[in-house]
Amino acid sequence: MESRFAVSVQHLGKSYGSVRVLDDITFDVRHGSCVALLGGNGAGKTTTLKCLLGVVPFEGAVEVEGVPTRTRGKDARRNIGYVPQIPAFGEQDTCAAALSFIAELRRVGKERVGWALETANLSAQSAMKVGELSGGMRQRLALAAAALSDPPVLLLDEPASSLDSHSRRDLHEMIGRLRGEGKTIILSTHVLDSLEHLADQVLVLDRGRLAFAGSVGELSARVRGNRFVVNLNGNSPGDFMSALLVAGIPAERVTPAALPWEEMLLAASEPDPAAREERA
């Protein structure tokens, strides 16, 4: 029997020693939807994904396709494809060998390796070593590996954080295609670029607590008129401002000089309906 939700998280909590990193997180994800997990460094995004995978102990309850990850982690992980923040393949492995290893672990036929290479648009790089791939190619390979066994749920941990805008666009297209195939996708990110095209729902984590749950539009409405200190995570202020505009969250840079170089103060303003229509 199909579960009501693809992913169900109830009162999720997690501490590392005396540090509370997740506190009372509750949310559900519908089948076939795409959820963006937004937050700065240390907000708890990666830890949340590790709890969903059942690879760390946690408090509360997590079910993936109706399977509890705490008690039946191995079974739950059959339903999950995972893309880590940093692709975790051997540098000396060829693309085909890296995928074949995952195919063997997940007990899927070798023919899926060809499918995955094609999906990632890496058929021509089949015999190329992973260490020779560009960052964008590696992330597409990682996404193809996650989808190799055709799991219903994909967890993507900041898949585009280290990519240039061109590679990011390619990756987002691939994520969009997989979503079109009915996959449930949860992706963590601190980059808003193109998010409104992908995400049905946004969850904002702030220091381990769920600060917001709703659509991109609702998030935009919520932040309008407020002022924020934004951690740029190495992105240039110009790129960040562009990304906000593309996402339909216009904002004005207020006092950059008074803050460290990696942070800037933003004032969110009214969205420009004409700009959104033009993009659409």
Add this chain to the structure above:
Amino acid sequence: MNAVMTIARKEIRDAVSSTWLIAYAVLFTLLALGLSYLGQRNLGSVGFENFSRTTASLLNLCLLLAPLAALTLGSGAIAGDRERGTLTYLLSQPLDRWEVLAGKYLGLAASIALATTLGFGVAGVVIALQTSAMDVGTYVLFLALVIALIVVMTGIGLALSAVSKTRAQALGLAMLVWFVVAFAFDLILIGMVSATSMHGGGLLAALLLNPIEIVRVLAIIQLEPDLQILGPFGSYLMERVGRANATVILSAALLMWMALPVTIASWLFESREA
């Protein structure tokens, strides 16, 4: 078991494609050939010694090198993956933790054993062609004992790796363990004997605490049960229980050492964060 063998094969493939396995095999070959050649020179004539003498010459050297290789490589297995972020990815697959650990254990131990066998195999063929004496059985028995020691030490390395947050920490612990079991153990024991008047059963128990000492005594008993070179623990064992019983006791202890560290490693790995 499919997943265990898949991970083990991957470990072996990674070892073969890296340089350490080749370097280790070449080092062993050169040492085996060099010791055989130089041993004969010291006796007054230049040429290769036969298998028994070569085996005896290699014993102490192997009891230093094989544990060092197994401990250091074993210590990097889990901690290295944890540091690189690849451990979470492996654990994100539909696997139990024990399958990951068992696969790495088998793969690493097989890789080091393969390199050792290659090194000794090449040296054995060269020595066999140069000498008339063909004590191959002794040579093979010695190789088997060294491989058993590799299995033990890889397990200890994995246990150290499971409790370490970084590869450097695991490597430091591995070097400390190697120093204790290869060098300091005898000194510590002599100190304890002097301080506590330990004898008899205490000495035997102490011998069984060190897998290197177990293999050393077991190898000497099989090769040439000379009380002079058996040392105080081996001599006591031989005099007290005889050669056959000593072999049984030491073999049982070695089997226990093969199972215990990896069992502890598995328990530690289950209870630690990815």
